[in-house]
Amino acid sequence: MIYISSGRSSKQPFLASRLRISQRISRLRKRGIECAEKLNLCCRREFYVDFRAIGWDDWIVVPKGYHANHCLGTCLPHMAGAPSVASSYHATVTNLYKINNLHPVLTLNSCCVPTRRSGLPMLYFDEQRRIIRRDIPDMVIDECGCA
Secondary structure, eight states, X not given: OEEEOOSSSSOEEEOOOOOOOXXXXXXXXXXXXXXXXXXXXXXEEOOEEETTTTTOTXXXXXXXXEEOOEEXXXXXXXXXXXXXXXXXXXXXXXXXXHHTTOOTTOOOOOOEEEEEEEEEEEEXXXXXXXXXXXXXXXXXXXXXXEO
């Protein structure tokens, strides 16, 4: 505490503090497996979409393309129980049934599917040729897992 004089005989308290606000949110998050050469397991593979190639460049202003990505690979029965690979509790439970032969009719195989997606900010022309800015949801696959 620092005391400053105000001309009076009594001293008045003065407190200086500094506050720093962190924008970073510390959270443990599940990580998807990135595809590598010769990897057959479920993973996220990069895939670039060029709007000119699909004929959308006449109404989309920005971006000219984007990394949409896709999920690829095999899902072994024991993988669906792994926290970093399973897409849901449902996948974990049904795969445990399959592994332990608890349900003879349950013969479904796990599939490699998107487990987390994000949006894509876009500028485009609407029907009246006005430029619109919008975040289009679920355009980018961020992580893949077994379902």
